[in-house]
Amino acid sequence: MDHFLYKDGVLHAEDVPVADIAAAVGTPFYVYSTATLERHFNLFNDALEGLDHLVCYAMKAASNVAILKTLARLGAGMDVVSGGEYLRAKAAGVPGDKIVFSGVGKTREEMRLALEGGIRQFNVESEPEMEALSAVAEGMGLRAPITVRVNPDVDAKTHAKIATGKSENKFGIPISRAREVYALAARLPGLEVIGIDVHIGSQLTDLEPFRQAYLKVGELTGILRADGHDIRRLDLGGGLGIPYTRGNEAPPLPSQYGAMIKETLGHLGCEIEIEPGRLIAGNAGLLVSEVIYVKSGEGRDFLILDAAMNDLIRPAMYDAWHDIVPVIQPAPAAEQQPYDIVGPVCESGDTFARQRMMPALAAGDLVAFRSAGAYGAVMASEYNTRPLVPEVLVNGQDFAVIRARPTFDEILNRDIIPSWL
Incomplete structure (x- = not known):
């Protein structure tokens, strides 16, 4: 059991609409209950x-x-x-x-x-x-x-x-x-x-x-x-x-x-x-991401997300399954279609799911990876110079950022140029 449920057609983390957190901190992000x-x-x-x-x-x-x-x-x-x-x-x-x-x-x-x-x-x-x-x-x-x-x-x-x-x-x-x-x-x-x-x-x-x-x-x-x-x-x-x-x-x-x-x-x-x-921790967390593009390929369609394998490595490393759901609840009779759900990293391994049945989605829509609280944020990296995603903790009607997304300046300033350069 977890506390991530649809209320009035919107996925909530306890009593907080997930879309409200996305608007406040940007995507992708982890949220814990x-x-x-x-x-x-x-x-x-x-x-x-x-x-x-x-x-x-x-x-x-x-x-x-x-x-x-x-x-x-x-x-x-x-x-x-x-x-x-x-x-x-x-x-x-x-x-x-x-x-x-x-x-x-x-x-x-x-x-x-x-x-x-x-x-x-x-x-x-x-x-x-x-x-x-x-x-x-x-x-x-x-x-x-x-x-x-x-x-x-x-x-x-x-x-x-x-x-x-x-x-x-x-x-x-x-x-x-x-x-x-x-x-x-x-x-x-x-x-x-x-x-x-x-x-x-x-x-x-x-x-x-x-x-x-x-x-x-x-x-x-x-x-x-x-x-x-x-x-x-x-x-x-x-x-x-x-x-x-x-x-x-x-x-x-x-x-x-x-x-x-x-x-x-x-x-x-x-x-x-x-x-x-x-x-x-596993079912106490979601990874929330936004669809960047919907791309039609040869015999398949791709959902290209702003989350990537560096944010959630379990599918690439363990062939792990995560349920992926729209943040806005689809209608009960909504038609489903297969998508390959992928991230923007330049590796074929940056694939979260293949031919996953999902309701029709468009650029700008939010999706949530369920059961992402364990071995998600802790295994994340800055591969491709992608900033570590924020972590958010919800408590009833309140939420707080418990790890901020670093800026590119913060990332670059950690690099040290040797004297001969």
Whole structure:
């Protein structure tokens, strides 16, 4: 569910007409719904009621500080994967003891930054990382709390580029080697082992891969406790999918996911962490664009938009589907026709949809990409010297620009001309 609905024939973001935002900030732009962000976070939080738990938002999905602050006010922790994300979380007012640091390539500088500012735990992914973290923490007179990310060799049955739990993926250590790796961690003076971490992929639409992974984690918990490790926290990652196409079979609900966690791991007495990102932010955002031209080609018509692959890369990178709807609601009996919907970047990959059935549109019409809140603005670039698009947050009848579109002067002034030129 989201809060982007047609009212009086115009698409609204909560109580704000999307066309009004377009008139104020120009196109293209991203717009997020506060009510949807809050609803989706609360669904996860409620799903784990009865367990000692923390919902850590995976901020790589959408990391604007205003979004983080919206979730932090509800009690969310944050899952970060870089020093920059750590600083964003802190800027949003998230205390260090609610920030989890994930990722396969943490640098010593990032480790030091998090230890200085406070950290809930590091989810470590290799022996070299353990040794580096121990050295940094010991040099600061600290012990770094860690979980070890184990790779359970479970097929998440998702896109190859967002699967992370198979043996061939770069993430974590093989679960078969967990005992020896935990033994090493226990010997390193700068580390405090507190738990286990697992994450098998993103956009999962079936609970069974989660179940397989969590049963393995439960078994490993017993083994590691028998070895003398104080396993008191289980970080289960994120990955629950969202319905990108309306009318298709819906992914499992957070309540079903929570029930499965309680069934598989609730008896262990561990604190549970989950790290949802896409399901919190995905359907909470739209990308709004204007039709520049309608072009007739050989056997097909093109809608050429002012948004491009640099603004929303998911279709080009993952062959991802986004529902694309007119901002002005078409009549119920409006005839539809197929369009290739493309952007202005000089690459054939700058294609959002092929032969998509749409009502007749004309230059100047606005369209909205649904389910664009996750992995949209955060993956955008200035390719072709196209400015990053604004981000807007709606709260009831109010809206505010939470990231402005840079001017061309601002973009060009970042370039530095060397003295010999």
